[in-house]
Amino acid sequence: MAKKILFVGAGAIGSYIGAFLSRAGHDVTLVDPWAEQVEAIRKKGISVTGPHDPFEARPAAVHLNEAQRLPRDFDLAFVAMKVYDTAWAAQVALRHLKPEGFIVASENCWPDPIVASVAGASRSLGLVMSKIGVALWKPGQVERGAEKGQGTGHDVFRVGEHDGRVTARATEVAEMLKVIDGSQVTENLWGERWAKLCANAMGNPVQAMSGLGSFEIASSEVGRAITIHLAAESARVGLALGYRVPKFNSTTAEQWAAADRRDVYESLDRMLTPTTASGRNWRSSMGQDVTKGRPTEIDYMNGHVVAQGRQQSVPTPVSAATVDAVREIDAGTRKPEAQNIERVLRRAGV
Structure with missing residues (x-):
């Protein structure tokens, strides 16, 4: 049955999912404060490209200052939205739901408690997405850079209740998202969310601080070094918190956490080293933020790892130095450049 769906956020992920659901026959409305994006959708719809046939979709688009009339x-x-905009975005969403309606937190970092603080856990679902890699380079044009997971054993979308129950609404959202890629209900929202946090924390800020793309970083010994250290610290914190952290970026949380052992580190370094002379040099969401001059999510990503590590007495020196470096870039007191990787490792005592 077709649903009436509101997206608060018409950036890369909102436009990509919204376009697919609109094409599938749902009644989709996108709200966003980015005026050029709203006008582009109104005039020409959303142009969608990626590891699938290109298409155009025509969902409704509304400026944020018009949303009160919905x-x-x-x-x-x-x-x-970006996770630092979650609270007000959830308030907008809640205002326009029917009484039994609910909010799906479709963001990076740790947005679910914020949404629950606005709507209550009973009206909140979490959506964890991995290896989807979407970008909005121009208004009205969204691109997916990652290959499809469906058919390869990877489910891009994991929909979960805060209490781990498998409910009819979670199942319905998971089924809805299968028009895009592999999708399932998870009984382990918090573990899945932490695994995605680890995957983001080990890559996004490295691109943000260096100005390099994913292939360039993986092709560099120092790039792989900071990646491994960030993954290891994030994994150790998640395990210390007691989360059941699934595999992320090709291996287990336990393997990443054991990177202080030389044999494990060398194995991880070999795994990350490209086997070809060229490859997709993707820009992460945080790398895109720096390029576009937008505030990053560093405090909610690696900053969250550092804060939780402090509570669990788990050292996170590379994560802390990374947060400091990206904050300096956000403040305009540091330029993104490749040399920042070595500076961060030195600051962390590595």
């Missing part, structure tokens, strides 16, 4: 009968709402 009806209050949406079945569900996806919050797809």
